Structures are given as structure tokens and as C-alpha cells.
Amino acid sequence: MTFADTEEEEPEIEQASDPSVIIKNAVTTKDLSVYFNKRPAIENINIKIKRNSVTAIIGPSGCGKSTFLRSLNMMHDMTPKAQVFGEIFIHGENIMDFNTVDLRKKVGMVFQKPNPFPTMSIYENVTAGFRLNGIGSRKEHDIIVEKNLVSAGLWDEVRDRLKTPALSLSGGQQQRLCIARTIAVNPEIILMDEPTSALDPVSSSKIEELIYNLKKDYTIVIVTHNMQQAARVSDQTAFFYTGRLVEISKTRKMFTNPKEILTEEYVTGKFG
Amino acid sequence: MTAEKVFKNPANLKRRKFVNSLMIFLCVVSSVLTILPLLYIFIYTTQSGISALNIDFFTKLPKPVGETGGGMANAIVGSGILIGIGGLIGIPIGILGGIYIAEYSKSFLAGVIKFTTDVLSGVPSIVVGIFAYGVVVLSMQSFSALAGGFALGILMIPTVTKITEEMLKLVPQSLREASLALGVSRWKTTLKVVLKTASSGIITGVLLAIARAAGETAPLLFTAFGNSFWQTRLDQPIAALPLQIFVYAISPYEDWHRQAWAGAFVLIFLVFVVNFLVRFVTRNKYS
């Protein structure tokens, strides 16, 4: 299927329940709802995300973007008052059939605030996914560090100070380090929750470039408050509003000719 | 009052400057008042203790009543053994309890542990001594190092638990999530990320607990009991610095009084050395 399919008017649910569609997509959700303290944060989200695409999620604060993202790697497990309903498929497999540890190796996450491990060096941070699980030899780690720092566009800046504390890096460098750490464990999907909102424009554009380059190997879902960023990096954009998915379309269409009047008002800055 | 008035009114500004200096003054006075007794104790103990300090003090056994000289070698070693046993009991239990309360705070059991440690930290140390007497001394039919160590261990638990809990709660949630998101299991995350990040604070708590236990006298009176001779067997009565200081200080002999001061000085000094060593060995290279 192509992106054109997602723009058709037919109900998303019927598409989603077709097994072949589920397998083709990197992520499929069916009637996904998340409740905090019995109050809904997102309700009946049906989304399909193609492999090796970048999907931007936009919407006003509190509309459930992070909640949606965090349900994809079962991060809500950590919140006792959270309840998740509906089904989520990763490459056609129901995430309930995974154990959480394996799922999170497939579905990596980059957070809003750079969060390198403060007790570890740059080198140790990149290999954290292996070290913490006690995997890999010194030699293998060396290779992993170089390869992923190169992919994250950080190698040239840190190659001669790999043993220094990760916290000695600038915010933008720390965020690229976190991306290196995430891709080091070879995920298939990378979730990014406002990865550039704490960064300056130059660091942000480096990360955007990085996202563009990572697309050929990974499926990326990125939450952003920055419309220009969504327009620049994403193939398709999903607009959330008060816990509901209002519209998901090709990014170009979303920003020029959206289906919903609400979307148009939001992307043109009439509210939000 | 408008902002303009606040900034332009000189009387107001004067008053605020005055209040400001007053408050700073009060802060300085309170800090000095806090440090003074500590300084006084330290200087006085050093002055009175150092004169009685010599090689014999560290190498010889106490002399029988009436003879001068001798030392507290057995009490120094005894204190080390008692604290060692106490630490082996109190530190792991305290840390595990702290982890449980901090990381699984929603469970009913965590609430129970929290409540218990709060109560335990308020129990007078002599009561803990009586408990150790009842549980260990009576069942072993003898005063012993084990009984003394057991009492000290129980006294350490609430301090270590409380500090561990507080330090773990200071670790940002984002670090736990970073680790979990890499496909690291919950317990590995707790052990290798959360505990490690909090380690320097936890070490401080452990040291505090050790320092307190090192100076405890009351719970040792009827557990370790004290001993004038060499004893390293754990099932026998054993000497301890605070006990020895206590016995010497209330004795009528001038020489014993001086040795008691020396003992007090050595106790403070040893706690200081342990503090320094532990910090040095466990220092974090990245902070």
C-alpha cells in the first residue's frame, strides 16, 4: 500500500483489522485507549505507520501525544495508575506476545530532555544497552561505539575524549549521544518525544538531518511542537486533539490542504 | 503597591536592605552555634586524649587495677569486629529495605517497612540492647561479639534504609526510563543505574550509621559485655572502645581517666579515618 491509502475516506478500523495490512506496517494500533486514574488520555486511536517512514505527531499540549508514543514501548507499565486498552502490532506481532524487555529492544526511545547516564563516560553511554545487560566484549564495544557515534553525527566531535563524562557534552551533543545509545541496540522503530525542544536551532537542525539519514534503516515516530520541523522531517503527520486522532495524512497534504477544518486551524496557528 | 513604588521608594528599600542583613546575620550566628560545640568537643578531646596516647595504647592490653600504663588494643580490635558484624547485618538489610520502599512504594509491604523503620529509628538504643540480650545472649547462654554486633546491626538498619530511600527518590525518573527503554530489565535498571547514580549519597548514609554504631555504649553493656583480655572468638564476650571508655571514665583512677580521654580521641579519629577511606575507595570518577 502507499500513503495515498491512508488518505482515503474509508474507516481506518477496517483497514487495520486486515492481517496483511498489519504485517506490512511497522506499527498498527487498533482502538488504542490509555486511561490515567480512570480518566482517558487518548481514546480509540487507529493508526498505521509504514516501515522506514517518519511520522510526525502534532497537537496542542496535553492532547495525548506522549501518552500515545509511550504506549508503543509499554512505558506505561511503570505508571501503576495507567491502563492501556486496545491492540498494538509491531511488524504484525501483537505487543502483548512480547516480553517488555524484548519489545523495548525493538522499539527504542529518545526523550525530550537529553538523559545520558551521569555515572558513565561517553563510551559507556553508547554501549549502555550492552553493558547493562552484560553483553559483548571490549572489542565489540569499540566497534559499536564508533559505528553509532558516526551514525549519530557525533564521532568527529568526541572521538578523542570518549572516556570523559557524558555530562561534559553540550545539550545538543548529549541528545545525539542519546540517539547513538538508542540506535546502538539495533531497534527497528525509534520513538522520539520532542527530541529538539530543549535544544538551540543549530543542534536541532543537526538532529533533523540525522532523522532524515536514519530513515533508511529505521521507522521513526516523532512528537513535535514545531510545525516547520514536522514539515521538514516527516512523511506523514498525525494530528491529535483532546485525546483523539483527528487526522493522519501525508505531511505535504496536511500542511497545504488538510481534510479537517480543525487541523487547518491548528497548523495555521489559529489555536493551540 | 505597584512595581514602580517598590523600586523607587527609598524608605522601603532601606528597610528591605536592613531585613536582608539581619537575616544573613542570623544565619551566620546559627551556623557558628552549630559548629561551636563540635569544635569544642573535638579540641577538648584531642587536648585531653593526646597526652595519654602512645604506642602502648595501641598495642597493649589494659593493666590490672592499680598498675599504670597498658593500652586498649583489645578494645580497638573489638570495636572493629563489632562494627563489622553490625555492618554485615545492618547495611544489606537497610539498603534492600530502602530500595524496596523507594522503587516499589505503591505496594502494601513497602508501607509496612516504611512505618517499621520510622518506629525503629525512634527506639532507644538500650532497648535494642535488651532485645539482643533476649534473642542472642539468652539463647547462646553467653555474652558475645555476635550479640553486640547484632544489636549494632539493628541500630544501623533505620538510618541506612531512610537515607537509601531518600537518595533513590532523588534519582530522576528519566534515567530509569532511559535504561528501561534500552531493553534493560527492571531489576538491572535498579541495580546498575538507579543505585549506582545514588551511590555517593547512600555511602554517606552508611558512614553515618557506622559512626553512630561505633560510639554506641548502652546496647553493648549486656551483649558484648566487655573483656580485659584478647578475644577474637565471636561467641565470647568482647571488648569495645566505648565500653572501655565508660568503665575507665567512672573509675577513681587518674591514669584511667587519661586513658579514657585517649580512647575517646581514638574513637573519633577512627570514625574519621573510616569516613575518609570509604569515600576515597568509592569515589565516583564522574562527579
Ligand SMILES: Nc1ncnc2c1ncn2[C@@H]1O[C@H](COP(=O)(O)OP(=O)(O)OP(=O)(O)O)[C@@H](O)[C@H]1O
Ligand atoms: N502519569 C500521568 N498521570 C496522570 N495523568 C497523566 C499522566 N501522564 C499524562 N497524563 C494526562 O494525560 C493527558 C495527555 O498527556 P500527554 O503527556 O500525553 O500530553 P502531550 O500531548 O504529550 O502534551 P505535551 O505537548 O505538553 O507534552 C494529559 O491530560 C495529562 O494530564
Ligand SMILES: [Mg+2]
Ligand atoms: Mg508530551
